[in-house]
Amino acid sequence: MNPTKKLVYLALLTGQSLALFLLEGLIPLPFLAPGAKLGLANLITLVALYTLPRWQDAALMLFLRIVLSSLFGGGPAILLYSLSGGVLSFAAMVLLKKSGRFTLLGISSAGGFCHHIGQLLAASLTIGGPQLFCYLPILGPCGLLTGFLLGWTATKILVHIKKS
Secondary structure, eight states: OOHHHHHHHHHHHHHHHHHHHHHHTTSOOTTSOTTOOOOTHHHHHHHHHHHSSSHHHHHHHHHHHHHHHHHHHTOHHHHHHHHHHHHHHHHHHHHHHHHTOOOHHHHHHHHHHHHHHHHHHHHHHHHTSGGGGGGHHHHHHHHHHHHHHHHHHHHHHHHHHHHO
């Protein structure tokens, strides 16, 4: 992929993930635990991880989306929690993908789970104690389920991308 084409593709992926993040903010989710989200923007992170030539390119797209979404929808607190969850989640997904032992469904599920661990870690460091980790039995399954659903959707998208 030539540099110009890669830059345009990165910009498109960043825009798509930002649009999904903003759209998700409009969806009421009474069935999920408080603080849990679908993580729709992560769908584009998965697509980036599997279509861009280097994992660092996908990491750049993720970082840009987190910074822009924090500017549009929250400020420093959102930036802290999004970065902590996003970095841990992305690192886990990259490592699992590199191992070659996991499917996209497993990688995405692990990413959803690790995202909540990263956020709880940041919150625990902020308040000065580990007591918030008692919320993991509620958030963990939510992350696994939404990660699985996003992985399934990403699988369908990647099949379509490879056809075109």
